[in-house]
Amino acid sequence: MNIVVFIKQTFDTEAKIVLDANGKIDTNGVNLIINPYDEYAIEEGIKLKEKFGGEVTVVSMGGQRAQEAIRTALAMGADKGVLVSDPGEGIDEFSVAEILAKVVKDIPHDIVLAGRIAIDDGGSQIPVRVAEALSIPSVSSVLKLEIAGTLATITREIDGGTELIEVSLPVVVTAQKGLNEPRYPSVAGIMKAKKKPLKTMTLADLGFSAGDLKMVINQYSLPTPRKAGRKIDGDAAQAASELAKLLREEAKVL
Structure with missing residues (x-):
């Protein structure tokens, strides 16, 4: 089974946000972590690989520092990573989804996993937008995932309860807290992660230019x-x- 997991590097929940003179978020001295909901996605991807075989590819978009997050996912048990690194950081969800969909099209995928929401911007848009761009179904806020052949049986959280859905693969799934218990990277896993492939790409490598981006965030204000x-x-x-x-x-x- 071929599994793709989207992850995002976010600020630690205890971090104090400071803006520099240019209205950009100052990351100096700030602890960055994998978005907590994405950790559930990573764990689920690894569990599926352990059960069915195949490989887990972790995909992220950000600066070079995002390699830290990918290496952590590789230490947990993912097989390889892809980082889309470009000065065009801070673009809107539509553009990010189009870029990530282009990456996924070139990777064999039976299931695409991501956290249900990012704790920094709370957008909760990119996975479902990627599914739309790939013309495949998506299921959000998943609490249980079972695969049999090319059919996925999914329990998702809804207002006031849960909903059971059956959907054919490939599918995009967003993980909710309770889906699993993410593992900690072992010492052996950390050592192995250093040798696992991590491919870095730019927007130009994917055929995008600055003019293709719908919106760019130039400045933040408190x-x-x-x-x-x-x-x-x-x-x-x-x-x-x-x-x-x-x-x-x-x-x-x-």
Whole structure:
């Protein structure tokens, strides 16, 4: 079975976001990790390989530092990695999906796995957009995945419960917490990961140019800090009158 896993390198959930003078996120000294939901996808891909044979290819898009995330996935048990590295980082989900779909088209794939959401931007769009670009079905927020021949039986989370779906391969699946328990890389796995193939590609290698990108993020800005609260003194009638005045004249919500 040929398995492709999308991963994204994100900030540690404890990291403090700082912007540099150019409005870019400063990653100096910041700990970067594999998006936690993508870890479930990696684990599921490895489990499928262990059960059915084949290989797991990890695909990521980002700067050269993203190699760290791919090497971690290789240490967990994935077989090879592909990094799309280009100065055009920070592009929108549509463009990322088109680029990743182009990568996957050149890789044999029976199933494509990814985390259900990225903890940094919360977009939750790229896997389903890739499925659309590849003209294959997708199932999101998966809690259980069983494969028999060319048929996948999938339990997915929905509002208020779960849903059972049967779908033919190939399929794109996004992993939800509870699908499995991701393994830690072993010392032997870390050593083996150093020798596993990791291919680096640019957008030009895939036939894309800057003009093909629909949107590029040039600058970020932090939200305006919230002002401290105000205490209104006086009895209830006076306080209510003063509050209504402030809401009308200052907050302008009345």
